[in-house]
Amino acid sequence: MQTAITNPILRSFSNTLYRKNNWFLLLLLTPPLLWFGVVYLGSLFALLWQSFYTFDDFSMAVTNELTLGNYRLLFDSTNLDIIMRTLSMAVAVTLACACIGFPIAYYMTRYGSAREKGFFYIALMLPMWASYIVKTYAWTIILSQQGILYWLFNHLGLTGALNAALQLPVIGGNTLATSNLGRFIVFTYIWLPFMILPIQAALERVPTNLLQASSDLGAKPAQTFRKVLLPLVIPGVVAGSIFTFSLTLGDYIIPQLIGPSGLYIGTMVYTMQGSIGNMPLAAAFTVVPIVLIFIYLALAKRAGAFDAL
Amino acid sequence: MxxxxxxxxxxxxxxxxxxxxxxxxxxxxxxxxxxxxxxxxxxxxxxxxxxxxxxxxxxxxxxxxxxxxxxxxxxxxxxxxxxxxxxxxxxxxxxxxxxxxxxxxxxxxxxxxxxxxxxxxxxxxxxxxxxxxxxxxxxxxxxxxxxxxxxxxxxxxxxxxxxxxxxxxxxxxxxxxxxxxxxxxxxxxxxxxxxxxxxxxxxxxxxxxxxxxxxxxxxxxxxxxxxxxxxxxxVGTSNVINSELALQITANHQPFSIRPEHIFFDNGAKHPNTFAVNGTVVDLQYQGANNKITFDAGTQKISFVVSSADYNEAELPKIGNYLIVRWLKSNMVMLENKSKSI
Missing domain, CATH: 3.40.50.300 (P-loop containing nucleotide triphosphate hydrolases)
Known part of the structure; x- marks a missing residue:
């Protein structure tokens, strides 16, 4: 027995919606589109627009005179240094996350029982439930000279090796906590789940019988991996790398707390809009990650990463 | 080889x-x-x-x-x-x-x-x-x-x-x-x-x-x-006759199977080398080229087919009708005496 709508007005309204599917869609999509259009895209365009305003160095005031000067300033050697420093860290973190993440995702998908999968999901998500700043502070203690890592290396008798690594240019520093190596470790730790989950989702979608078919046709396991599995999973790797890449490009907490001095794009934006009030240059800097991501996606597309989609 | x-x-x-x-x-x-x-x-x-x-x-x-x-x-x-x-x-x-x-x-x-x-x-x-x-x-x-x-x-x-x-x-x-x-x-x-x-x-x-x-x-x-x-x-469709009914029909409790197309109406004439069984029609299915007739022989149901070319609708029995059918002994397949398992 179905319950009919007794109120005639409500009934004719619901019948109209049923007949005119477009009205229904309009009703359904208007709120999210408004949100997306105004709050999301609107603020993004406001930001873009601001990046063309002029900042007066003497009066420290922003005038709405339009200029390309902020973008020209990005190519200043100091600013270019900031961009390159952030970019190289983002690339290194992304590569490390992909290399560590893939085997874990592979194990979860191909070998993990339902229980093991559950365990892995929790293990991956659990750190994400804790505050990100708390975790970063925790890492400053882990990496400090009185911290657990130094203690471990000491007990393993590997302090020499650690110190030798810290002597290296670029990645080294006085201690782990003030080295680029330490910063890299923390970045990789924090963003790893964002790499594993999309790879795992992509692996999950590859039917086992494709791998069996490949093997049946005479492909050795390495060939099956290279010619069948990898091309089908690459979109997942790219999705994950967009997360790790853009999150590193935009982060301003970790570079402040861990690693050597020297600004990152995120810290630069923070400084420019906060203490200095140079909103236009801050806005121009935020455009950099957006452009870099677009370049990355274009390169990935050209390399055929999305052919399997 | x-x-x-x-x-x-x-x-x-x-x-x-x-x-x-x-x-x-x-x-x-x-x-x-x-x-x-x-x-x-x-x-x-x-x-x-x-x-x-x-x-x-x-x-x-x-x-x-x-x-x-x-x-x-x-x-x-x-x-x-x-x-x-x-x-x-x-x-x-x-x-x-x-x-x-x-x-x-x-x-x-x-x-x-x-x-x-x-x-x-x-x-x-x-x-x-x-x-x-x-x-x-x-x-x-x-x-x-x-x-x-x-x-x-x-x-x-x-x-x-x-x-x-x-x-x-x-x-x-x-x-x-x-x-x-x-x-x-x-x-x-x-x-x-x-x-x-x-x-x-x-x-x-x-x-x-x-x-x-x-x-x-x-x-x-x-x-x-x-x-x-x-x-x-x-393999194919078959009437697997269990020992109970087999005993009634053949006076031997070895189960056997008989294909639906091997069963025919008893026309009153003498048929050496055949077995007969009777029952009440419970289902009739028109299948185009054939008609499938199912009848209840007491302890189990038996189905057989007759060609639409040989019998028109009026000549076929109706549900509830009593009928006698026969088949040649040579068309029976004796089965190993064990319970039917699927």
Whole structure:
């Protein structure tokens, strides 16, 4: 027995919606589109627009005179240094996350029982439930000279090796906590789940019988991996790398707390809009990650990463 | 005779489940051999054991005299056509077909020539640049076939390859497969749950039930001389008469089976060498060429068919009518005296 709508007005309204599917869609999509259009895209365009305003160095005031000067300033050697420093860290973190993440995702998908999968999901998500700043502070203690890592290396008798690594240019520093190596470790730790989950989702979608078919046709396991599995999973790797890449490009907490001095794009934006009030240059800097991501996606597309989609 | 595939006491257990239970078969080179059975009967597992996707728990599998247990799929001279085709979605049709050759390190132009030949064989040459997602089910099936055959395997394994196709297409593909088999002269091992398919295509059929083989025989013998009630019931349709009713009819409690097409109306005349049974009609089905009549013979129901060409509607009994039917003793198949199990 179905319950009919007794109120005639409500009934004719619901019948109209049923007949005119477009009205229904309009009703359904208007709120999210408004949100997306105004709050999301609107603020993004406001930001873009601001990046063309002029900042007066003497009066420290922003005038709405339009200029390309902020973008020209990005190519200043100091600013270019900031961009390159952030970019190289983002690339290194992304590569490390992909290399560590893939085997874990592979194990979860191909070998993990339902229980093991559950365990892995929790293990991956659990750190994400804790505050990100708390975790970063925790890492400053882990990496400090009185911290657990130094203690471990000491007990393993590997302090020499650690110190030798810290002597290296670029990645080294006085201690782990003030080295680029330490910063890299923390970045990789924090963003790893964002790499594993999309790879795992992509692996999950590859039917086992494709791998069996490949093997049946005479492909050795390495060939099956290279010619069948990898091309089908690459979109997942790219999705994950967009997360790790853009999150590193935009982060301003970790570079402040861990690693050597020297600004990152995120810290630069923070400084420019906060203490200095140079909103236009801050806005121009935020455009950099957006452009870099677009370049990355274009390169990935050209390399055929999305052919399997 | 060269033996292509030989199973000697092969078992495959998953925990307590015996998917394949002590199976021994011998398949000759060039044979069209079918494995027939309901789902979960172990036929697909047997095929996967030959392909190498599964390893036996015990027993020996030999492929052309070589022990196969332990060898990975890529070291076996067999190729598989998968039930859902398993075409590589990121490659076009030609690359799919050339795959087996290219992974073996054959020069690119040779791969392409041979792949094109294989596609010609299945009449899909003009589709070589398409992606599998742009093909119909029947076309995908042909690509899967070409992809396996291009490697010139000595044994072709087919895992319910026509299961997803509609009836017309299935019949056409059955015919094409049979023609290909004759042309190539290699061994085909064909897994199916469709008994018509198995009967019409195979040289020999193995009927599987619960991980064991019930009977291996030619289609004709399987149909005419089923050894067990399971085979009688599964291959074709059959009235399996249990011992209780058999005792009433034949004065002997050995169960037997009788095909619906062998039963005829009793016309009052004397019939030597026949048995008769009576009952009340409970169902009538018009099936086009035939009429299927089901009657209740007391302890079980019996069905038989009469041709629409021989009887018009008025001549057929109605539901509730009493009838007597007969069959020739020579058409009865005596079954091993064990309880019917499906």
């Amino acid at each position: 060269i033996i292509a595939v030989e199973f000697t006491h092969v078992s495959r257990h998953y925990g307590n489940v015996k998917a394949v239970d002590d199976v021994s078969i011998c398949i000759a080179e060039g044979e069209f051999f079918s494995m027939l059975g309901p789902s979960g009967s172990g036929k697909t597992t047997c095929l996967r054991l030959i392909a190498g996707f599964e390893q036996p728990t015990s027993g020996s599998i030999q492929i052309f005299g070589q022990e196969a247990a332990g060898a990975p799929p890529y070291e076996r001279e067999v190729n598989t056509v998968f039930q859902d085709y398993a075409l590589f979605p990121h490659m076009n049709v030609l690359d799919n077909v050339a795959y087996g050759l290219s992974v073996k390190g054959i020069a690119k132009h040779a791969c392409i020539t041979r792949a094109e030949e294989a596609l010609n064989m299945v009449a899909l040459a003009e589709y070589s640049k398409r992606k599998p997602s742009e093909l119909s089910g029947g076309q995908r099936q042909r690509v899967a076939l070409a992809r396996a055959l291009v490697n010139k395997p000595r044994v072709l394994l087919l895992d319910e390859p026509l299961g997803a196709l509609d009836l017309k297409l299935r019949e056409q593909m059955q015919h094409e497969l049979k023609t290909l088999h004759k042309q190539l002269g290699i061994t085909f091992i064909y897994v199916t749950h469709d008994q018509t398919e198995a009967l019409s295509m195979s040289d020999r059929v193995a009927v599987f039930n619960k991980g064991r083989i019930e009977q291996v025989d030619s289609p004709r013998n399987l149909y005419r001389q089923p050894k067990t009630s399971f085979v009688a019931d599964f």
